[in-house]
Amino acid sequence: MPSFSSLGIGLGGNVNVNDLIKASVDAVKLPITRTNGLTQQAAVTNAKVSAFGQFKSLVSTLSDAAGKLTSVTGWNGVAATSSSTDFVTVSAVGGAAATSFNVQVQNLAKAQSSISDALTPAKSAVGAGTLTLTTGTWSGTPKTFAAGSDAVVKIDVTATDTLEDVASKINGSKAGVTATVLTDASGQRLMLRSKTTGESAGYQLGVTDADGSNTDSAGLSRVLSGSTEYAQNANATVNGVAVSSGTNVFANTVAGVTFTAVKPTTADVTVSVSKDNSAVKANVQAFITAYNAVNSALNDATKYDKDTKTAGLLQGDSSAVNLQNTLRMALQSVNASGAFRSLSDVGVVSAGGSGNLMPDGSLSLDATKFDKAMQTPDDVKAFFRGADGGNVTDGFAGKFQGITSKLLSTGGFFASKDQSYKEALKRNAADVERITDRASEVEKNLIARYTALDTKMSTMNQLNSYIQQQAVAWNKTL
Incomplete structure (x- = not known):
């Protein structure tokens, strides 16, 4: 609101026009500001x-x-327990039948791993050619390999590649194995390991050596020489019946029950499943x-x-x-x-x-x-x-x-209540806007009126002062 601190020439110095206007505007806004407004x-x-x-x-x-x-x-809860969790742990799904059985673990599952003979000198170029990695299963004695359904992975090796480069390319090929390099006093060795355990997760490494021989001790074919530890399933017995799993988890052996082999045992481990309320x-x-x-x-x-x-x-x-x-x-x-x-x-x-x-x-x-x-x-x-x-x-x-x-629900109690409150707030906002606009108009009109009144009174005061001056002059001439 404009200040009228300069007024008072026309209206008299004791008139507080600002307070008069504010009081009028506040009166108009009373429906907004009062208690319960x-x-x-x-x-x-x-x-x-x-x-x-x-x-x-x-x-x-x-x-x-x-x-x-x-x-x-919620009503089919069961409790599964193992008499020795150091050797066998167990869980069961809801609805599994109450049962009890004995487990013995002969061996845990293993991944296939291999290590090449030492290549010297260390960090030197291995030799150009192509490595092939085929996944499948090793079985029988002696071990024979049966390729799986996955495609053969080929890794191209250049004449300047070191064993570290070869390992990096194998890891980048997503061939189902991980490759690392072991450095010892004899030189460097390529180590491979299946990413998963079990007999079906085996692999076979092959080579096409650029020197023309895939079996000699020169060039890329050197990585084939070494030792291999073949993959193995976890083997156990359930009530004396042999069972096998590619991992240490036996998920489909007993309906609704999953037991996990932790380490081998020659003594029975009792697994029990009962109703759990x-x-x-x-x-x-x-x-x-x-x-x-x-x-x-x-x-x-x-x-x-x-x-x-x-x-x-x-x-x-x-x-x-x-x-x-x-x-x-x-x-x-x-x-x-x-x-x-x-x-x-x-x-x-x-x-x-x-x-x-x-x-x-x-x-x-x-x-x-x-x-x-x-x-x-x-x-x-x-x-x-x-x-x-x-x-x-x-x-x-x-x-x-x-x-x-x-x-x-969408048209239920809470939705209806929320809608009614939204409508009430909308009406409230409209009323506030209407009253605020009215207060602004009142303020505007009062400012205009007081300004006009002050101007008028100032003019009259000036005229009155002139008349008084003339009267004094007239009296001096008499």
Whole structure:
């Protein structure tokens, strides 16, 4: 706003025009700035948007927790143990049959490796030609090689290439082997090793020497002379039956069970697979935790503290109350059939042990009652996800997830609430803009009026001063 500090010649030195204009403009803006005005209303609405955003996130977590109780995977948990993990470790997939068997490990899997005779002098050119690397399997005694399905890899060696250059070219060829150079007192040696273990991961090195002989001790053919340690499968017995694996992991030997050979043993290692209810209990506890989180957030937002006489952000808000009631009613769902009919039957109870809800609406798990129910795990499973062969929505968890999914859907509760708040904020912004424009117009008009008034008064004051001067002059002539 322009300053009128220079005014006062026409209006009188005691007139504070700036304060007069500001007071008028502030009066126009009062619907924006006053308590419970538009600014405060927008802040409250944004706070409610944030609160319902938090509720949505918590309900989404709750829906996911209910979903885990409908998943077959969560109900098929198994525990796999080894009597000696120093020799054999074990894991099992959900649904694997309870079983027990003995394992003995004869040897671990090995990769093929080879080392050439020493080439001298060190770091000298090896000789021109072409190396070939073929992957396949060595078998029998003496060893015979059967090429695999992979294409033969050719490595061109120039007349100036050293053994380090050859190793680098082999590594860059992606031939299924790694190459390194060993330098000792005798010279340099080319070392090769398969990238994977097992008999089928063997290799054969060949050469076409530029000197015309592929078997002499001169030129590139020198890298063929040396020693080879052939690849080997891991070998074990399961209950006395021989089994083999290209790696130390036996993944397909026993259905649903994977055991890994750590080192050879002549004594039996007992592997056991049994039903594991801990995953079910963890999923039930996760559901309780997720429900209590959203319930607690709703309690805090809708509470009224009579001691401090302060209300929560959503105290009396029908939408928040309806959301909480919807979730609480969903907990009261009763299955029409089955050994267990309600949550309290499987140990999800109030702290007092009667009914499903504590005074604040939260849940807890009675571990003793739950463990007793899990003595018949199929009945507990049927309660949460419906009977086998039936519909998942027949079980408690399926019904509950259906309700939360509806709340979270595109046209559901949260989407509708978010849209209503967006519209309220849009109206608020429009009202603020309208009032601000009106205040600006009032300010503009007042500035113009006071400026004109000051100019007019200044002219009149000048005329009055002239008249006074003339009067004094007239009086002196009389």
